[in-house]
Structure formats: C-alpha cells, structure tokens
Amino acid sequence: xxxxxxxxxxxxxxxxxxxxxxxxxxxxxxxxxxxxxxxxxxxxxxxxxxxxxxxxxxxxxxxxxxxxxxxxxxxxxxxxxxxxxxxxxxxxxxxxxxxxxxxxxxxxxxxxxxxxxxxxxxxxxxxxxxxxxxxxxxxxxxxxxxxxxxxxxxxxxxxxxxxxxxxxxxxxxxxxxxxxxxxxxxxxxxxxxxxxxxxxxxxxxxxxxxxxxxxxxxxxxxxxxxxxxxxxxxxxxxxxxxxxxxxx
Amino acid sequence: xxxxxxxxxxxxxxxxxxxxxxxxxxxxxxxxxxxxxxxxxxxxxxxxxxxxxxxxxxxxxxxxxxxxxxxxxxxxxxxxxxxxxxxxxxxxxxxxxxxxxxxxxxxxxxxxxxxxxxxxxxxxxxxxxxxxxxxxxxxxxxxxxxxxxxxxxxxxxxxxxxxxxxxxxxxxxxxxxxxxxxxxxxxxxxxxxxxxxxxxxxxxxxxxxxxxxxxxxxxxxxxxxxxxxxxxxxxxxxxxxxxxxxxxxxxxxxxxxxxxxxxxxxxxxxxxxxxxxxxxxxxxxxxxxxxxxxxxxxxxxxxxxxxxxxxxxxxxxxxxxxxxxxxxxxxxxxxxxxxxxxxxxxxxxxxxxxxx
Numbered sequence: 001x002x003x004x005x006x007x008x009x010x011x012x013x014x015x016x017x018x019x020x021x022x023x024x025x026x027x028x029x030x031x032x033x034x035x036x037x038x039x040x041x042x043x044x045x046x047x048x049x050x051x052x053x054x055x056x057x058x059x060x061x062x063x064x065x066x067x068x069x070x071x072x073x074x075x076x077x078x079x080x081x082x083x084x085x086x087x088x089x090x091x092x093x094x095x096x097x098x099x100x101x102x103x104x105x106x107x108x109x110x111x112x113x114x115x116x117x118x119x120x121x122x123x124x125x126x127x128x129x130x131x132x133x134x135x136x137x138x139x140x141x142x143x144x145x146x147x148x149x150x151x152x153x154x155x156x157x158x159x160x161x162x163x164x165x166x167x168x169x170x171x172x173x174x175x176x177x178x179x180x181x182x183x184x185x186x187x188x189x190x191x192x193x194x195x196x197x198x199x200x201x202x203x204x205x206x207x208x209x210x211x212x213x214x215x216x217x218x219x220x221x222x223x224x225x226x227x228x229x230x231x232x233x234x235x236x237x238x239x240x241x242x243x244x245x246x247x248x
Numbered sequence: 249x250x251x252x253x254x255x256x257x258x259x260x261x262x263x264x265x266x267x268x269x270x271x272x273x274x275x276x277x278x279x280x281x282x283x284x285x286x287x288x289x290x291x292x293x294x295x296x297x298x299x300x301x302x303x304x305x306x307x308x309x310x311x312x313x314x315x316x317x318x319x320x321x322x323x324x325x326x327x328x329x330x331x332x333x334x335x336x337x338x339x340x341x342x343x344x345x346x347x348x349x350x351x352x353x354x355x356x357x358x359x360x361x362x363x364x365x366x367x368x369x370x371x372x373x374x375x376x377x378x379x380x381x382x383x384x385x386x387x388x389x390x391x392x393x394x395x396x397x398x399x400x401x402x403x404x405x406x407x408x409x410x411x412x413x414x415x416x417x418x419x420x421x422x423x424x425x426x427x428x429x430x431x432x433x434x435x436x437x438x439x440x441x442x443x444x445x446x447x448x449x450x451x452x453x454x455x456x457x458x459x460x461x462x463x464x465x466x467x468x469x470x471x472x473x474x475x476x477x478x479x480x481x482x483x484x485x486x487x488x489x490x491x492x493x494x495x496x497x498x499x500x501x502x503x504x505x506x507x508x509x510x511x512x513x514x515x516x517x518x519x520x521x522x523x524x525x526x527x528x529x530x531x532x533x534x535x536x537x538x539x540x541x542x543x544x545x546x547x548x549x550x551x552x553x554x555x556x557x558x559x560x561x562x563x564x565x566x567x568x569x570x571x572x573x574x575x576x577x578x579x580x581x582x583x584x585x586x587x588x589x590x591x592x593x594x595x596x597x598x599x600x601x602x603x604x
Contacts, residue, residue: 044446046318058455064444066317066456069340072310075302079314079322080444082272082298087446105310108303 009033011042015059022215022222025054027179028121028188033061035193036088039200045088046080048073050102052094053127071102074109077116088199090117095136096126099159103135106165106207113170113204117195120161120207123214124233131217135159138236143217158236162209166243172204174243178211178234180226191241204245211237252429257392258325258422260430261351261415262287264399265323269435270349271297272322274311276304278330279363280419281353285325305330309337309350316346317456319443321403325351327419328369329360331377338412339378342473343458347406349399350384351415353422356581364581365419367503370558373416374532381470383477385413385484386531388502392426398529407438409480416531418554420504420583477533486529487538491517495524496547497597499589500539500563502528509552511586516593523593531559536566543567548596550574552589554582 008014011033017026036042042063049057051070058065068076073091081089098106098120106118125143126132132145136158140149150158166174173195177188188210195206211233213225220228255263262284265273273288285301292299302308308324315322326334331352341348354369356362373386385405389395395417402413444454460466490510492498501509506527516523526542528535543549548571551560557575564573576592578584 043448046444046446048314055459058453058457062453063447064454066314066444067344067459068313069310069336072306072313072337075307075310076314076317078300078307079272079274079311079316080318081314082300082311083315083318083320083322084445104303105307108307 009037011036011062013060013062017060018056019053020216022213022225023053024179024210024212025121027185028119028210028212029057029060031179031185031189031192032092032119035189035196036063038193039196041088041196041200044086045090046084048077048080048089048091050091050093050097052097054092054094054121055128057092071097071100072105073097073102074105074114074116074118078109078112078114081114081116088196090119090196092119093121094127095120095122095124095134099135099161107168110165110168110205110207111170113172115199115202115204117199118205118207119192120209121212122161122209122237123212125214125217127214127217138232160237162207162242165207170205171207171243172245173198173206175241176209176211176237176239178229178239180211180229184239209237211239250430250432252427254425255392255428256283256423256425257395257417258283258353259287260392260396260428261325261399262291263430264396265349265403266291266295266297267430267432267435268321268400268403269437270321270323270403271295272315272320273298274300274302274308274315274322274324276302276308276326276330278327280355280422281325281327281351283422284351284353305333306337309334312348313337313341313344313346316341316348317344317443318445319440321407321437323349323351325353327353327355328357328366331369331372335372335378338384339376339380339382340458341412342378342382342384343380344456345410346412346456347410349402349406349413349415351417354416354418356579362581363419365504365554365583366579366581367418367505367554368556368558368579369416370531370553370555373414374534374562382473383480383532385409385411385480385533386416387413387486388416388529388531389421390503390506390527392421392424392428395421396428396430405484409476411476411480416503418504481533484530485533485535485538487535488527488529490525492524492526492542492546494522496522497593498524498526498542498546498549499593500526500528500549500551500559501553502531502559505552505554508584508586509589512589512593515586515590516597519594521593521597523597528559534562534566536562539563539566540568543570546571548572548574550576550592550596552576552584554578
C-alpha cells in the first residue's frame, strides 16, 4: 500500500510561479498555503496582495484575494476585516511596499491592533522595478539608485520594521524569520502558523518578517545569494521573536 | 426617523447613508465636511455599524476599497485637498469596479486654499481626478433635502453599475441647516456574488483586481468599462428646468450656485425678461442631449459657477457652441449675490433685444 507523503497544498493553484530562480517568494507562498490548509481556514481566508513582485499572488493562492495599491494593503485589510470579522485576513507585502510607501498604513494598523496578519518579505531591495534602494537596503549595499553603495550620511540607516512595530502596544506577535535552510524554514512555518492561529483566536495584530533573497537584483547566483543573506542580512536583521504579548 | 428635522447638510448625508444601508464609514477630518464624520462617529455604534477614523485620506479610501471589495455598502467623505489624496484609490475602485460612495464637500483651492465654499473641483470630479480612462457618477445636490435623497440614490447607482459615485457638494451646502425628511424604509441590498469575502460555498476564488499585464486584456477591460459608461450616460442623466420653454437666455448652474441663480432668474422675470434656469443634477453623466435641444430654441446661455469656469466647457461641448455661452463666476470662497448674477442676465438679454 502506498501513501502520499508530499503534495501541493490545496491553498495553491496549479499556476506556475513567475518568480526568478533562487527567489524565496515561492517558499513563503507554500508555507502560507500549508498553514492555511492545516488550520482548515481556506474557505474563510481573504488575502491582500501588494504592488511588487508578489502582485500576482492572486494567480497562485487558491482563495479570495484583493489586490491593493502600493503600500496600502494594511488599510485594505482593515476594511475587509471590519466587514468580515470572522474571516482570516492577511497582507503579503515586500519591503518597498511596507517599509517605504506603506509605512503609515502598517504602523496604524498595528496601533489599532487590527486582527490581521502581515507577512513582510524583506529582501533589502525593490525587486519588480529592477533593483532600486529600499529603506531596508544595507549600509554600503549597491543598488541601481545607490550605485556607490548606500551612504548613511545621505540616506540614513536601514529601517528595522520588526523592532519598530514591537514597541507598539497594539501588536500581539512580531517575529523575524528566514527561509535560507530547512531548519529556518521550519521555524518560519511555526511563526507564520502561530500568527494565523492568533488571528483565528481573535487576538491582535501579528507580523512575520521573512528575510528573503533577490539573486537577480543582487547580481548573484541563488547559492551565493543565500550565503550573502546569511553573512550580511542576518547580522543587520537578527532572527527571533520581538514581541509575544501573550507570552510576556 | 420619518418626521421632518432641521439638519445640517453634512449630517443629512450621514443619516441618509444609514437609511440606505451603509454600515461602514472610513474618514479623516477636514473642514468643511467634518460634521459628517462626527455624525457617523456618533451614529454608527448605535446601529452596530463601523465608524473608523483613518490615519489619512489615503488610508480611508483604501479601507473603502477593502470593505467594498468584501461586498459592503461603504462611504467616505472629505473636502477638496483630501479628495486629491484619495484620487489614486478612487481610480483603483473604478478599475476594480467596486461600488462605493465618496462625498466631496468642496472648498476653495488650489493648494490648501481656504475653507469657504467653492465649485473648483468640477474638473477633478467629472473628468476622472485619478489616472486612467475612468468615470465616476457625480451627483450635485442643491439643498439639504437633496443631499439626503441623492445620497440614497448614490448607493443604489454604485451597486447597480459597480462604480464609484461621488456626491459633490460645497461648504455652504454642508454647513447650512434646512428641514429634511427621511423616509425610514427597509433597504434592499443587491447580491454581490463577485465579492472577495471568503470562498464559503464557492469553489472558484473571487479576485478583486485592476491589474492586466497583457495589453490585449487591459484594452478589453477598458472597452468593458467604456460600454458601462455609455449605459450610464444613456440611463442616468438628471437635471431640473425652470422656465426654459420661451427663454431667450438660459442660465446654467448646479449646486448652491443654482439656488442663487434661481433668485436672479426670478428677479429678471419680474423685470419682464424671458429667462430660464437649467440645473444639471448629474454632472457626470452630463445632461448634454437636453442642453443641445434647448440650444436650438434659446438665444444664449449664461453659465455661473464658483470657479474660473469649468462646467462651461461641458455646456459648450453639449451645445456645440450653436449659441453664445457667457460666463459669470466667483472664486476662492466668494459667493455671488443674486443681484450680481442678475446684472449679466440683464446685459445679455437687453443686448440681444437691441440687435433684434
């Protein structure tokens, strides 16, 4: 007798991802889909997609999706959640979307303690527009709009979203994870699952920041990109739980 | 509430929205519409509705986008500079075909301008305001009663056409008090099978979206929108006429200006002049066909607005400049008196008589 050990989650469609080789959006999509399947909430889940590489998330997730304007996903999710308070509502946003243009929306959604979950993909660069500097770009990191490296004297230091949001009283659970190896993937999945579970229990705003690679715009092979993330990003953006209001 | 009450225009909009079944309001304070927001803050909790003060006008319109996307009757309100901030979100609502009601209680501009009444956002309201080929249905009340009645109509039109509707008032209408009667009748909410409110019994996900990366698909989507706009033009033109039948001059005015123009027209009629008033109620769709017919029978038009002249362009287009179109406007929050409008009426009509 044979048994199925590994299958595509029901929460993913059959559409192939358009993401570049070595990009970690696909891994995070799959983790979210697995978590939603495991919690059995697919039929009451509404995702809010951003502007950025993951703008086409509605092609990949097999549940209702609203595509938001740049940075406004937490405001859109607020509107959805107020209309559908028993649904699971999450935003999926990159660092240009959330940490730059959408900074106000995520801060105030957190301050209100909106019962939504935000998955924040931090790859230290604007992907879709071709590799510009993001608020999360590392010091001295070269991008198309910081061709001589990020200069702290001119454009300041990287913005640490998880640390910042964890100071806000309305936040329930804030963690930073990475998907650079199987062990961290398991931790990332546990954190994302906890965030969705807390929402399902009617608890406050949760954000999971996922450090992610962008081999195309970093100008590296996928393997080198993972090494670069481990060597440069994790020291700047340490992994761990920054806030667990229930566990304090 | 079905008794007659004395209400501010801003408050009448709020109560009418509730009568229409709106249970979600998202807004941000700005004069001269703040009373509407304050009214909603007080009333929504009483009827288990949602009032939320957003962190910005941008957030408010995106909350509207989310709530409308999830299938709710939803409203936001603001005044001129705030509407500029909402413009991107309104374009998204139009692109994703989300029904919603946006109230603009206009004030003087450009920039921070003033907090006094103005009609200088006509272009912004009727020609789009945000990016892309889209149209809002734009309704322009001229009394507190009509602010209530057109608010209810706005929700119905929004749902019928899956389109944003803008209620365009001004600081005077928002602030002034008049008797208003609201019939409390059960509202009928239309089925929204397209809403992204969770799969439930559905097997196919609902997607709310305005992105079409393939040009063929985006063009097809635009053609679909334009066909809808043509249906709206055909079915939803609204206007009011006063004494136009034998008028040698027809004054064209909307909103608060139409009230002043009406007094001026009555004044001129008492002086024996043949003058009428044409008041567009729907600014988009603009009642062009009717104006074209009137152009055939009258000798001239006088457009009066609280702006440098914006609606006048639609009057010229509608009448194909078959007859002269004159203009009288005030700007920056200044309001003309009826005597002030009576003067150009007299000049134009008497000049025509002299020629005759």
